[in-house]
Amino acid sequence: MKIDRRKALAGAAMLGLYPGAAVAQTARRVRRGASSLSATSDDVVAFGEAMALMKRRGDQRSWSRQNTIHARNGQHNNGLFLPWHRLQLAHLERIIAELTGHAAFAMPYWDAQEHQTLPSWVTGTDAPLYERQRARGVDVLDFSAARWARSPHVARLTSDGFETFAGKLPDGAGMVEGYGHNFIHELVGGLMKRLAAAANDPIFWLHHANVDRVWATWHARQAANIYPADWTARRLGGFVGAQGEDTGDWRVGDVLETGSLGYVYDHLYPFPVFSAPDSGPPGATRREPLGGVVYQMRADGEAGRDRMSVTLPAEAVTRMAAADDSLMIAGAGSVAYTATEQLLDRSIEIRMTCGGRGISLGSSPTFLHLTEGEHAGHLGDYSLPFRFGEEVLNLIDDGSRPVTITVEAEDLDPGAGRPPAQGAALDLSLTLTESRWA
Incomplete structure (x- = not known):
């Protein structure tokens, strides 16, 4: 393969990856964005060559082995989603480096918001990373437009707390998984739509490199x-090292910095702010809370039904209808469904309605484990967070009509005639805080 041998020699000490040990290296590997690379770039060539080699192998360093590791042991719908995928990706990088001799190999990342379409070196039928089992038209799809058309909800990189961003234990996706990660799996389609096969498509690795970058x-x-x-x-x-060995157990707290695993990104995610800043009277810069009230609501699922709903207290609706810019509104909720086959090929749709109008509070295609392995015996519930703020004031009229939040598991293949998914619970906490501008 045509690679820069000086870079390869500079990175030759980086092939080992073991827990608790500093990475020996003369330079960190740099993960670069898809739009800055071509079919002849060293990292793209190495990835394509390694994938072809691994598909011919039948040992621990085979391509199918990487998919099996993800299908059986991958962490999803919980707070270990981010560190688990970071570790599997770092280990695959080392395998590719070892098999190809490109010791400085770093996985490219593909950001659907910054690089709106897939790179040609992934989609062309003669491309090094081509996979035929993808959705029709994926080679020309504007992923950014398609994703925003479905849902405006994303992780907030400047304000999300840990559980909101990363997820909960033992069950519960964070915003980055439920609203950033899942949509790409659905839109790419084919192997990517099923957790049991997703890692077979090289797009999986480019996508997860970007999730890690987020x-x-x-x-x-x-x-x-x-x-x-x-x-x-x-x-x-359960990860496989560069020589096909078991690399032992990794403490999550030891992999919080990418540098501890020997890599950095060419630049971090460039879209950190997704909500408009507060604006108030001339000269005011912030709102100081004066006190407020918290309303808790819950609806349990009914047997054989996927639809669940809660109605906001009339007192809260009346206050919001009369609100000026001194009222701070914070709604935080979660929806849960029983994790069964009936939940596959669904999209969790959360809406707030008032009278005949409605707005989306969340939309996320499902992506869940239904396989043997580490998750066997504890599938738990499939849980998705949602939230809202002052934007709901655009929906609420004079406060005389009820405001309802409803969730459904919409079937993405309605012609299949399947029975509904089983709703488990809908929980909502609504906080109304009086404030003054200062």
């Missing part, structure tokens, strides 16, 4: 104590 961006903006101690103490294992 985490790195959020991490850089947080205080050192943002991570719960019980989370950082968790251990993850």
